[in-house]
Amino acid sequence: MRTTALLVAALASLLSHALPAQAQIRVFVSGSGSDSNPCTFASPCRSFQQAFNTAPVNGEIDVLDPAGYGALTITHGISIQAHGFGGITQAAINATAINVSAGTSDAITLNGLLIDGAGTGEYGIVINSGGSVQILNCVIRNFELGILDQPTTESANLLIADTVASDNSATGIMIDPMGGGTPVATLSRITANNNPYGVRDVAGTVMIANSVLSNNSYSGLFNYTGTTTWLAKSVISGNGYDGEPGASGVYVYGGQVNSYGDNAINGNATDIYPGSLTKVSTE
DSSP states (O other): OHHHHHHHHHHHHHHHHHSOOOOOOEEEEOTTOOTTSOOOSSSOBSSHHHHHHHSOTTEEEEEOSSEEOOOEEEOSOEEEEEEEEEEEEOOSTTOEEEEEEOOTTOEEEEEEEEEEOTTTOSEEEEEEEOSEEEEESOEEESSSEEEEEOOSSSOOEEEEESOEEESOSSEEEEEOOTTSSOOEEEEESOEEESSSEEEEEOSSEEEEESOEEEOOSSEEEEEETTOEEEEESOEEESOOTTOOTTOEEEEEEBSEEEEOSOOEEOSSSSSEEESOOEEOOOO
16 A cells, blocks of 8 residues: 555656646736735735736736736736726826837737826826737826827727726827827727817827717817827817817817717817818718
């Protein structure tokens, strides 16, 4: 019996060294966790960055309870499931809460995050590169600029859905060519409220559907030269109350804004200025 037991133990030891360990696809963070933990459900990490560093490419970070989990730099594919109560407060001047600088084939999902700049943080989410980025069910507020899409080379296909960008000191959502790429973005069921600019489209192609751009002091939508914005089933109202020249609901500054004719654009200082919308038909 002793010989058999020794053989079984030896075989088990051999197999444990010969077989690769199962990858930890899902990692966890908790307000009571520690970054010295392995980020498992039983022993969660404390910060998003440590969880990201632990997770494999295309893994998942799950938030177990409400807390602030710190700023994050994303360099590979990841899914963050914050369940509507995982927070990041980035109050440092000239600082960013989430910086996405991933590969051109990487997919990133940010779901259910509460991101606050406390009135002094510069950027909520900055997208420099990535294959696709999805921002879902998030609130981004109290920054200088809530979401900045500035791809450096190839466009990271951007989807923002069911998300609020409010109370930022410059712009709620900005699509910009400063990185040298050509952005492609879809904004669905977003709310941009109480910013100077709700959405600024200064590069690429942007679709805005089923959304509300309201009570922004300068303009709800700013469309720049060489850009194309599509508008469908959206409300743009109460914008331009700061009284500056050009303050408006939709500021068409040399680009093209295509409207399906099912939008409500009214109640602004000036509804459309200085250009006009291009009406297109639905199919």
